[in-house]
Amino acid sequence: MTDASTSAGDDTSIAVSIPPLDETAHEAAQERQTQLLKPPGSLGRLESMAVDIAAMQSTPTPSVDPAVILTLAADHGVTAEGVSAYPKSVTAAMVDAVASGDAAINALARANKITTHVVDMGVDGDVPASVIDHHIADGTANMTVEPALTTTQAHESIAAGRALVEEHAAEAGVIGFGDLGIGNTTASAAITAALTETTVEEITGHGTGIDEATRQQKIETIERALAVTDPNTDDPLDVLRCVGGFEIGGLVGVTLAAASRRIPVVVDGVVTGAAAVVAAEIDERVSDYLLGSHVSTEPAHAVQLDALDSPPCLDYEMGLGEGTGAAVAIGTYRAACRAHTEMATFADAGLDDA
Numbered sequence: 001m002t003d004a005s006t007s008a009g010d011d012t013s014i015a016v017s018i019p020p021l022d023e024t025a026h027e028a029a030q031e032r033q034t035q036l037l038k039p040p041g042s043l044g045r046l047e048s049m050a051v052d053i054a055a056m057q058s059t060p061t062p063s064v065d066p067a068v069i070l071t072l073a074a075d076h077g078v079t080a081e082g083v084s085a086y087p088k089s090v091t092a093a094m095v096d097a098v099a100s101g102d103a104a105i106n107a108l109a110r111a112n113k114i115t116t117h118v119v120d121m122g123v124d125g126d127v128p129a130s131v132i133d134h135h136i137a138d139g140t141a142n143m144t145v146e147p148a149l150t151t152t153q154a155h156e157s158i159a160a161g162r163a164l165v166e167e168h169a170a171e172a173g174v175i176g177f178g179d180l181g182i183g184n185t186t187a188s189a190a191i192t193a194a195l196t197e198t199t200v201e202e203i204t205g206h207g208t209g210i211d212e213a214t215r216q217q218k219i220e221t222i223e224r225a226l227a228v229t230d231p232n233t234d235d236p237l238d239v240l241r242c243v244g245g246f247e248i249g250g251l252v253g254v255t256l257a258a259a260s261r262r263i264p265v266v267v268d269g270v271v272t273g274a275a276a277v278v279a280a281e282i283d284e285r286v287s288d289y290l291l292g293s294h295v296s297t298e299p300a301h302a303v304q305l306d307a308l309d310s311p312p313c314l315d316y317e318m319g320l321g322e323g324t325g326a327a328v329a330i331g332t333y334r335a336a337c338r339a340h341t342e343m344a345t346f347a348d349a350g351l352d353d354a
């Protein structure tokens with residue numbers, strides 16, 4: 001992966017300043033773990049989760065709170081190729097459900113005390129007034145005919161994601177990723193195939209539940225889109241422009257802005273994973289600020305997590321999106337941080353000699 005100064009062409013408008021992980025905080029947190037009232041290592045990966053977050057946040061007292069999930073929604077012109085089990089109109093309907101508090105993400109976020117925001121990045125339909133408005137267009141173009149986004153739209157989507165962090169999550173302990181958009185597992189598979197050493201066949205999944213014949217059509221659609229739009233695979237912005245989506249570009253912007261503020265980002269499923277891969281190709285330092293959630297049933301997801309060197313923290317056979325995996329994982333990351341900060345040490349308990 002490359003550094004912002006050498007990738008994305010000569011474009012400097014998306015470059016951000018991302019601080020390195022705080023090694024001193026990392027060492028102090030690791031040392032504290034050895035002093036807590038438990039045999040060293042006995043909290044397993046919960047220990048390294050807290051230590052990693054301490055280094056990201058540059059603090060001896062890591063915390064996920066306040067935890068915020070941003071669910072970005074947009075439509076996709078590629079749905080005209082019959083790649084999803086559901087019609088495009090479901091995107092607007094799901095935005096409405098999330099705004100009303102009725103979707104899976106709302107229930108899981110409430111269960112784990114996480115604030116959620118839903119954002120219209122380019123939904124083709126009416127959305128409630130309470131939805132944050134960063135509408136770029138009524139869905140992307142059909143990537144089998146022309147690039148899904150214009151260059152301007154690709155930039156606009158990233159800028160919107162950055163603005164979202166400044167406006168709604170600047171004080172967050174962690175930001176969880178979420179997505180909505182019928183057809184967006186097709187865009188995600190196309191991005192993943194373009195930016196990793198994989199074939200379209202091996203990383204294309206069943207999305208919302210398409211049968212095998214439709215999956216073959218989805219594979220053929222992605223291959224055609226890559227042939228028609230011919231993205232420069234050395235340029236993540238060009239890949240986003242050719243086969244991406246407005247919500248995916250927005251999530252790239254969220255990642256860049258969060259990392260520049262030392263805010264860890266909890267990656268969700270295959271759509272947000274594609275955005276994280278694009279962001280890490282724009283600036284490899286964002287990888288330091290990524291936290292895995294689940295591993296999705298979509299095959300591209302494990303490939304993405306591997307490319308990002310960001311292991312999942314749970315495997316519950318989930319494959320929904322919306323931020324659902326991030327919502328569940330944030331509960332685990334919160335538990336890790338609270339054990340780290342709230343437990344007594346052997347010395348506190350008068351057990352120095354134990």
Ligand SMILES: Cc1cc2ncn([C@H]3O[C@H](COP(=O)(O)O)[C@@H](O)[C@H]3O)c2cc1C
Pocket residue numbers: 083084085086090091094179180181182183184185186206207208209320321322
């Ligand atoms: C009711 C419903 C709720 C969802 N919540 C997330 N998705 C997920 O599925 C869609 C992508 O899958 P595909 O590429 O196969 O269309 C996106 O909306 C994604 O967020 C949903 C999909 C449906 C149908």
Ligand SMILES: O=C(O)c1cccnc1
Pocket residue numbers: 185207208268269270271272296297298301318319320321322
């Ligand atoms: O893993 C995901 O994020 C996913 C899977 C199917 C449909 N939408 C999202």
